[in-house]
Amino acid sequence: MLKYISKLFIFILFVSCHSKGKTPYKIEELSKEVKRVGMVIKLKEETLEEYKRVHADDHEGVRDLLSKYGLRNFNIFLIKLDDGHYYEFGYYEYHGSDYETDMAKLAAEPRNIKWGELCSPMQIPLEGYEDWAMMEPIYFNP
DSSP states (O other), rough: OOHHHHOOOOHHHHHHHHHHOSSSSSHHHSSSEEEEEEEEEEEOOHHHHHHHHTTTSSSOTTHHHHHHHHEEEEEEEEEETTTSSSEEEEEEEEOOHHHHHHHHHHHHHHHHHHHHHHHHHGEETTOOSSOEEEEOOOOOOO
């Protein structure tokens, strides 16, 4: 009997919320257009420790600039693959309305330019790329 009442309650809650154009959970953030970006680049093995050092939590870097221009959940992962090279995988979410303009503004920030001058020599773009290679998104699970 309790199992039947539980199912009935869930059904009533679902119908009630959807009949008023609402859902039983908040989806404001999910309903906004979010651009998800994945990217990859090689890292020079001899710069591995320095690269980790400048990305440590106590290094100022450009975290505030990333936030200023709508980049959230910015992550970088590192792996050494069977080919003997180290690769970085970067991921971020853009929360804004004009990606190209915001990225141009970020690229023009003096501190971001210095950051690129610091980090770029430690990296090796994949063949055919000048910088990070942008990856094709194929799956997302909210």
